[in-house]
Amino acid sequence: MKMAFPHMGNAYIPLRSLVENLGAEPVVPDRPHRGTLERGLLHAPEFACLPFKVTLGDCLNALDKGADTLAMVSGMWACRFGYYGRVQHMILRDLGYEFQSVLFGGERPADIWNKLKPVVGWGAPRKAAGALSVFRAKAAAVEEVEARLRELRPREVRKGESDRLASRLLRRLDEADTLRKVRMLRGEAREALAEVRCREETDDILRIRLVGELYVLLEPALNLDLVRRLGSDFRIEVQPVLSTYKWLLCSLWLDPRLKVEAVKARRLTRPYLPYVLGGEEHMTVSGTLTARREGFDGVIHAYPLTCMPENICRTLLPKICRERDVPLLSLCFDEHTSPVGVTTRLEAFIDLLRSRRLSREGKRGSGAYAVPAAATAPWD
Amino acid sequence: MGDRADSVDSAEGKRDSRLRVGVPRALAFYRHYPFWRAFLEGCGCEVIASPPTDMGIMRAGTEACVDDICVAVKALFGHAAWLAEAGVDAVLVPRMVSVEKKPYDTFTCPKLIAAPDMIRHGMPGSPEILEFVVDAKRRPWWWGCLSLGRRLGASPCRIWSAWKHGVDEQGRYEGMLRTGMMPDDALRRLEGGVEEPPAYLGQGRVAVGLVAHHYLLGDPLVNNRIVRWLHAAGARVVGSSKFTWCEIEEEADALPPLSWSYEKELLGSVARFMRSGEVDGVVYMTSFGCGPDSMIMEMVRRELRPRWKLPLLEIVLDEHSAEAGIRTRAEAFVDRLPARSVN
Numbered sequence: 001m002k003m004a005f006p007h008m009g010n011a012y013i014p015l016r017s018l019v020e021n022l023g024a025e026p027v028v029p030d031r032p033h034r035g036t037l038e039r040g041l042l043h044a045p046e047f048a049c050l051p052f053k054v055t056l057g058d059c060l061n062a063l064d065k066g067a068d069t070l071a072m073v074s075g076m077w078a079c080r081f082g083y084y085g086r087v088q089h090m091i092l093r094d095l096g097y098e099f100q101s102v103l104f105g106g107e108r109p110a111d112i113w114n115k116l117k118p119v120v121g122w123g124a125p126r127k128a129a130g131a132l133s134v135f136r137a138k139a140a141a142v143e144e145v146e147a148r149l150r151e152l153r154p155r156e157v158r159k160g161e162s163d164r165l166a167s168r169l170l171r172r173l174d175e176a177d178t179l180r181k182v183r184m185l186r187g188e189a190r191e192a193l194a195e196v197r198c199r200e201e202t203d204d205i206l207r208i209r210l211v212g213e214l215y216v217l218l219e220p221a222l223n224l225d226l227v228r229r230l231g232s233d234f235r236i237e238v239q240p241v242l243s244t245y246k247w248l249l250c251s252l253w254l255d256p257r258l259k260v261e262a263v264k265a266r267r268l269t270r271p272y273l274p275y276v277l278g279g280e281e282h283m284t285v286s287g288t289l290t291a292r293r294e295g296f297d298g299v300i301h302a303y304p305l306t307c308m309p310e311n312i313c314r315t316l317l318p319k320i321c322r323e324r325d326v327p328l329l330s331l332c333f334d335e336h337t338s339p340v341g342v343t344t345r346l347e348a349f350i351d352l353l354r355s356r357r358l359s360r361e362g363k364r365g366s367g368a369y370a371v372p373a374a375a376t377a378p379w380d
Numbered sequence: 381m382g383d384r385a386d387s388v389d390s391a392e393g394k395r396d397s398r399l400r401v402g403v404p405r406a407l408a409f410y411r412h413y414p415f416w417r418a419f420l421e422g423c424g425c426e427v428i429a430s431p432p433t434d435m436g437i438m439r440a441g442t443e444a445c446v447d448d449i450c451v452a453v454k455a456l457f458g459h460a461a462w463l464a465e466a467g468v469d470a471v472l473v474p475r476m477v478s479v480e481k482k483p484y485d486t487f488t489c490p491k492l493i494a495a496p497d498m499i500r501h502g503m504p505g506s507p508e509i510l511e512f513v514v515d516a517k518r519r520p521w522w523w524g525c526l527s528l529g530r531r532l533g534a535s536p537c538r539i540w541s542a543w544k545h546g547v548d549e550q551g552r553y554e555g556m557l558r559t560g561m562m563p564d565d566a567l568r569r570l571e572g573g574v575e576e577p578p579a580y581l582g583q584g585r586v587a588v589g590l591v592a593h594h595y596l597l598g599d600p601l602v603n604n605r606i607v608r609w610l611h612a613a614g615a616r617v618v619g620s621s622k623f624t625w626c627e628i629e630e631e632a633d634a635l636p637p638l639s640w641s642y643e644k645e646l647l648g649s650v651a652r653f654m655r656s657g658e659v660d661g662v663v664y665m666t667s668f669g670c671g672p673d674s675m676i677m678e679m680v681r682r683e684l685r686p687r688w689k690l691p692l693l694e695i696v697l698d699e700h701s702a703e704a705g706i707r708t709r710a711e712a713f714v715d716r717l718p719a720r721s722v723n
Contacts, residue, residue, distance in 0.1 A: 275477055
């Protein structure tokens, strides 16, 4: 069985090992890029959200690489993500591809077991326990590298050094096959990243919280590499409220702390949204509510066009941000979003945050943001 | 009721002691208004429905709302703004969380679930909001009526009789919908005055099934009077609002389960229209940016259409769609229908 799954940021690293350790052969499509999106666009419904189109392109790439089984998460939620698998696989079958589909959550567990039995076979509980522990360790290692990377990017002396280092480490992590190797690599990564040379003067680094739709936050191909660019080019420390680790492990009940975090977020969100909408709206609203208190200078809300839960958050966020006195930038992504448009908005937003911070510290009118004399009255 | 100036006058001048409750003519209005009206009046309120959507309301809604949400929510914002301006004491915004009890989770659209929150937190100068929660999955649906009635200060006995009256009115309304007329026409006939059935239900060269949410079928400004254009081109038009839940369930049981109840209704209606052979073609109408419909349309296209090979026209509406465009497409669709019956 050659099993494939769509990409989402670095989720492929733990997922590949999970599939491999269960006894199937994982097929990982190429990292998504513009071409993947355009391939998905050709066959996707017109106003389905952007993740649908990218993951459809991923499935096409995987099938071309020889996959014979496509796995997807599915469920009966109010958000349309629950129907991705069903509709995508229908589209792919209409295109003439033949494959088996495994929809976790959308089918009865007995059906899924029947499909997986020939591969996993007897001794499944033991195999599954081993596979899940490697999966968890890899996910945690990826999470640590990513978190450290977001701190290092604005601070490093040689721009891009930590990124190069991290991509090397992640590649090795992807190749590691036992729990011991993963643990060793995690320690090694910690040491290697600690040795990256940092600037002395780091007080001026702004902190921005990133909230919004899961896939847009995590997939660099979709958010035009927002997280890396904010860190390396704009020298800003970014903290997304969601991560691959949180998403993968929370639903599998592999880390109870994440459940506690989700319950707390729901409680914070309740005055604004008392009912569950099926997406990550609780993380968006609670992340914005706590941003100021946790020392962030601003909030960026990123979501794909027509995303239902995030659109509702988009209606609520301006009021929340006014109440909590925190600046907000909403970025809506679709297949026509241009990198230049996003950069312009980011530049303007960051200028605003800088001058806001300077005026808070009582430095307005001096330093870099003083208005040049010539610019005040050009007609004189 | 009445026009804007009248309502504002009565708010300032001859104000009686009853609570004036506004009902925005959007979203679930076209499904449940007769019930709400009877229920609210039974609880001792004066009910003021906003007028049918016009350009002014639509413009106000578009300005007050975020850009990439569906046209129906923008209309809701416009109607709520109209009611706020008309000086009502409170606006009834129902929260339809789930409308059927099933072994699996059921929902309506997230925008219907969060409609009161969006108005409360997202609209500048939002009026006082009366919530009416329908969460059939977790609570029986009279629970919402009871808590709304208590909030209005009515006694349980009064709530009970108001509820019974509401159910009767709703029954009359749904009986009218069964004939296939559009929700707005049924509401007009319920108010009295008009007796004869609408022209589009009469004779036609062909029959067309119009499938859409109630709030699109019933809003001639949003759907650009598509019913009229289909009829003018020579078709008898039947709305998808005519099917009962039993009929829908019957069709939906043959399809994989869906957690969106209203979308299951659309899917079931298309299947029913196609299977029964009562129509020669189906027009599927949706609003741009409708989340569930983007998936359902694909299911209609790929699961239902190949089975029955009935002509299908898909129309996507937003606040910019123009009557001429809709008319051209309606005419072209009706014109090519007879070709099929010859084969």
